[in-house]
Amino acid sequence: MAGRTAAVAALALLLLAGCARPAAVGGPGTAAADVHDAWTSCAKAIDDPRSSAGASALELPRLPADFTPAGVVVCAMDLQTRADGGQDEVMAERHGSKVDGLTAALRLPDKPLTATACDLDLPGVAWFAMIDAGGRWVRPGIAHDDCGKLRIEVRDAVEHLELRTVATTVLAEMKSAAAAKAGCEQQWSDMVGTVTSNEPAPQEHPFDPPKSDVRLCVYTVPASEQGSAKPAGTFERGGPLPAATWTALRSAMLPAGPARPCPAHASRFALFRPAADNGGEVYVELDGCYRMLWFGPSGAALRQGSAAIADQITKAL
Structure with missing residues (x-):
């Protein structure tokens, strides 16, 4: 909600403190990843409780060893300006096929929780799903670093994906x-x-x-x-x-x-x-x-x- 300024503020507290480490409940072998038969759309995937849309990526089962990704879908909230100057909040669905780097990052293990001082920022990553050659898809968990946060290799890989937008769904008018x-x-x-x-x-x-x-x-x-x-x-x-x-x-x-x-x-x-x-x-x-x-x-x-x-x-x- 806008107050004295209209900007939407992100959590960026850079105070040094003891590392707040989430419990590593979704590591390899703790549960089987939910592999879905066929991709439909971002809206349906995130509404599907089987996709664990509300779960932290740290808590999800990791990419199955026998699942070979051939593509990726990234679902992201965007602000889109209309021709009349108004703005809508939209769900943007973007697809990509060059996923070797992301796949390798998703195969990385958890790091030992050895850091003695960690900042208090809460880094996140866009909602994404990996798709295999047969069209099946899975939302994989992500390993943690030595502070118990998402490994930077995965976040970097997602940010550098080559993606094309295939659909946008208007969620709400913002202006x-x-x-x-x-x-x-x-x-x-x-x-x-x-x-x-x-x-x-x-x-x-x-x-x-x-x-x-x-x-x-x-x-x-x-x-x-x-x-x-x-x-x-x-x-x-x-x-x-x-x-x-x-x-x-x-x-x-x-x-x-x-x-x-x-x-x-x-x-x-x-x-x-x-x-x-x-x-x-x-x-x-x-x-x-x-x-x-x-x-x-x-x-x-x-x-x-x-x-x-x-x-x-x-x-x-």
Whole structure:
């Protein structure tokens, strides 16, 4: 969920600590790999409980000794931009036939768990299946390294596969055409609700919205999100504001005093971001408590807005 930034953040804690080693429950000989008769599609393979889609690759039985791979299928989640500017989350199915390197990596044994210090990152690998000349397929387990993580040889082999995309399946719309045209994200967190759920609310910093051109994005907060620790809003409408309109709105906001105690939760909020996207955001509740929040270089500042300011914002586009 997007908050103050739209990026999707990956776990990358590089603190040194004792190695967190998963139990090696899927090594060679512990269970027979489930070999399927014929490949159908990524969607069906991952929905099939026999494929152990939810299992860690470390826990799966290894590639059978009598299974000779002739190809590979990689199933990956991608973000695809449409012609109208909107974006979809898709399942991409990619096939490849040069699998000698990957096969060799999958035959590697577990390394002894001898490392004394391991970082805390959690490296993963795309969901993939090996296919033999007869069309049978298997999702193989992967050996672990001396920290108990996936062997780098397998991850490298998967990343360097020569693949061609044979199918894409749309799973969900991530950004509508209207949001893309407006220059807004499809979803954004109501940071007023987020900040005020933690006490004390920031009052001491200057309230100094940017003077430069801004973009306005209006979001609706469903009832299920209102009052949560980080309420999520869905794009309603938006676009660049004329300079004169923003100047008038900014002037109306500046005299605002400290936010008053209020238990209500907003069902709509406005987000103002500099058109240059160089930092500094203003959030305004369009109903509920009508509070305003400025995130800037000096820190966060919460102020008390009004129904009149909210109405002025609503009419700005």
